[in-house]
Amino acid sequence: MGYGVTQETWFPDRKQSGAGYALPQGLAPLARHKEDITIVQGLTNRYSEDAHAGSTFWLTGANPHENGAAFRNSISADQVAAAAFGKDTRFTSLQLNGSDKDLAGPGHGQGLSLAWDKSGKPIGGQNSPLAAFHRLFSAENISKEQLQRRLAEKRSMLDTVMEEVRDLQRGLGQTDIEKLDEYFQGIREIEVRLAKDEQWQSVPKPKAPLPQPARDRSGVEEIKLMFDLMVAALQTDSTRVLTYRLPIANLLTSLGVKVAAHDMSHYSPGERMEASQKRDVAHSDLLAGLLDKLKSVKEANGTRLFDHSTVAFGSNLSHVHNLTNCPTLITGGGSGIKLGHHIVAPKDTPLCNAWLTLLQGSGIKAERHGDSSGVLKELMA
């Protein structure tokens, strides 16, 4: 989510850390999952200075000004996970976005999704549930030969433009070569993808565990649909890493809220705060639905999908214009973290410590992530 939460009614009482805390109003719809979620307070991306940066650094913890840069970013935690878990699935990772398009946008700041690649470039996302459905489950009606032929055609096209890259680069200075390298890397991405397509061509796409949506939705229904698709993608092992950048303008409209999203984020008691709280409850309600699904889906060995997943829900912005105490909700049994707790981390603990804990807990040998200073011991079971 791009605009944070309502501080007064989303965070549990700081004095009640541990298991015996009371769920505040903003999290109330999650009551049935209380034993299975953990709320962490005190986490911050310490380099985040601009409240308008939205979700740009949420999963990366980058210092945007490192080495004097006007702007830079680094790899996001999901892509670290994708590098480890993406090898064996059809899709290395999936990036989903809310469909907010016009007006003030979703408040997520720069970027094309929540994901940033290893060179700190934005990774594109899909903002239509319908398109995501087709990508995951719609079979292409072509023969093996046709597919082979198509891959060959594609490769010869890529080779042709690469020839252009080689030729062009001869006359360029260093900075320009670096810029052109982005193009080169882009072509490389496609080549890698083609190799994967080839590897997966004989494997038919899985049968969709949910009906094809008749059309794209907006707001609450859109989020529900995306959540269902996320579960379906995991359930069919189409991918093991997903991010979803939530919509906000659409959500508010569907909740009948008339306040504009950015205005709402600058809430003070009254209409705007009520809108902000309504948004929190809607988020929690939707999240509770997602957890229901994750718990109801059974793996082959009879365990729940939930037990093998890690879900992080949160925002780089805490509330209004505040960047300290990033709202963080972690759930799922996949990374062996302590569930059912309210953790109050020491003030200004790097948010990346939480990401590092989740990465390590999932079996990834990462030593650090972003500006992490270590793992979050309180989070470990």
Added chain:
Amino acid sequence: MNTRFSLAGVVFGLAVLCSRGAVAAESPSALFPEKNRALLKEHCFSCHDAEKQKGKFRMDDLSFSIGDNRTAELWQKVLNALNSGEMPPEDEKQPAAEAKADFLDDLAKVMVVARRNLADTKGEIAMRRLNQREYGNTLRELLGVRVAVNELPADSNASGFDTAGTNLFMSGDQFEQYLELGRVAMTEAFERHDNAATAKKQRFEAEEGLLARVNKTQKKRIEYRIAFNKWKRAVDAAAKQPENHAVAAEIRKTVRGDFPFHYSWAKIKGAPSPVDFGFTDAVHAEHEGGNGAWTRYVPYTSWFVSQPENLTGGWLTAGDNSVNTYFSFSVHGWPAGDYVVRLRVAASDKVSPQRKFIEFGKGGGNPFKHDSAHMVTGTLAEPQVIEIPLTLTVGGLRTFFVRERGTHDDDHQPNLKQNVGIAENEIGPDFALWVDWAEVERLPAAHPAPGMKAIAAVVGDAKSNIPPAELGAALERFCVEAFRGQQPSAEFLKRLLAVYQDRRTHGENHRKALTETLALVLSSPRFLYLSEPSAGKTAVAGNLTAHELATRLSYFLSSAPPDETLRNLAASGELLKPDVLAAQTNRLLDDSRSADFLHPFLHQWLHMERLDFFRFNNERYPGFDVSTKEASRMEVYESFAHLLRHNHGLRHLLKSDYVMVNGLLANYYGLPDVKGDAFRPVKLPAGSPRGGLLGMAAIHGMGSNGEHSSPIERGAWVLRRLLNDPPPPAPANVPMLNRLEEKLLTTRERLAMHQEEPQCASCHRKIDPIGFGLENFDAVGQWRTEDSYERRGLGRKTWPVEPAGAFHKGPAFANYDELRDIIHSRGDDFARGFSSALVEYALGRSIGFRDVTLIDKMIADAKPEDLAMRTFIHTLVASEAFRSK
């Protein structure tokens, strides 16, 4: 491949450094004024000195000259700690509010300078990808096509212009999109080519089928009404039976406006089902035959049917009456190309001038988005013909509509309009616009675009077989055009030809294979990147060649590739002569395509996306509909264009005795006698608040949230865009002030708390007074002398606008006029902000300390000419910065 990349990198990197080292100065440090040491000494050093270093943070040795990243980071910490109120600790002595505000003001400002210096690119301009709009324009110039490019990721970014190369990324996904758009572009180009001689013309009479259709609806409604009344009476009769008394009383408790008594018919014994009366259920019955439908629609429809003009044309209606709220026509199957739409229309003399505008748009959907609005000056006695240019694209919409302006911007508006009409005459809105007919005609094909000329010999058709030599030559010509005069390598051409041949061998027809091959050219780096390679020479920064200069000039002033004239002047080297360059600059500025420079430049510089951040409340501001909003946006563009056209001074934008308006906007501003859709200068009556940016509806709309004016947005905008004194970015983590809850306050009272906390006051003492001085303009830029605020449960408070105030440590003003005069007197500041933005836009990089000389020169050159617009551009184009990379 990789190895070669990095090797080349090292060598060239050194070369660049050497050549730069000799001429370029090192980054200067940003200096934090020494006077601020006193506050640090008094409040910080006692804990953060060499000895204590509390929190492992030492400040007494912190340099006031911020020239490296580490120092910048440490000062950023200081700034953050002060802003969040974390430091000095609560139980320590706090600095005086005013002193703290001054300190924060200085520190925040010096950090902006320090960041800029540290990010300085040493004047180097990176090669960059075409941005989204340049890419679209380039396809248009190359192939004569109009491809929708908005599926590409947007290139806008928070801090700079969309010409900034460092922000223009590339990815595998995007390459695929370019490939696909390249195919679409070629498909469209071929369709246009194949239809060069096709003639098309069709007229659509508005009356055709209209009355029959409306009469049918009306007949149905009346029948439904009769059936509904019969059913309702039967239900009422049953309810009166003694056995139903109790249940009827129960039902009456549930009755609301939207839940009438007879909805609960099933609970009443003996009541008949609505199905027996021809309805699907009770809701359907109410909807089709109940009072809502009857009172709202039937009298209105009768009135419509009785209009004799509907025999020879059709009245458009306004509202949710579904009678004839728009007139629609289609040209299914017509090929891509340029067309004209003609509308023969008239306006009623019974309606107010506001209603004499017609909207034209493509497609349907709900609500329909229209493309243009047109003033209707024709009368029933003498209708007029309006001509609207139209482009049909491959896959684009072939259905069009016209409707009354501002009647269907969203789902809510028709209802509002209907209610306005009902309030006036109890029936519905008067008929305002009458359409006789619409006509669509294909225009003769323009001269083939250069890219199509290059392949004219091999376009052929699907069945063609082209000898490889001929095809190779055509591909080469096409590449030269697509690459803006650069020659493709022999190897690339060879591979292109192989791609084509391979597809042919596998059974693809000529057109398909050619499309794929050319789409590949349109996705290759030399097309997508504005590269400035020094082919064969040492790759060092230096002067642009004539060709490179032509490209940079053309993309600067028309966001499109150099045309034939520029390319010829580049080939002969003439373009490098200062007088030729100046003449070409003027030629490009005179061309209508300079709008492709001016509009996006202004949109970004003036931060005009705020105009689209929210929907304006059309219940509260019915006059500021989408068409008016678009006209107000155009006013900003046209005001600059007017100055550019006539080389007038920049100061007119701060205050002028005229406005650039068309008929629609003149109507909105209450200026009489402006007819038609073209913008032109109109002299203002004495005492008008209009004239200059501060009198424009768009600027005030941007300084609002669609509902209320926002003095903060407006004040900050004036400081940023007009006075070149931008407040630093709003800091994060400032403690919230929440005590003014649940009270009805005036805007000034609400914002008074900004002055209490020094963290807020450091900026808001500068911002807010300017914003208050503009409070006479409401959220949609109309003049007001009163403002009010309403809160559910608390009621409404109204207060007189009090614009008087003073600049922080500056002159006082009693009202808007005086405020505007003060801003007008600061034309040089405005010119500096304008120049900086222009340099940043033109060079595609953020400006640094090295650019100060250029900016000074731009202002100095323009000053004797009263800050004439073109002079800024001429000085910039002639500068070394513009002519080198």
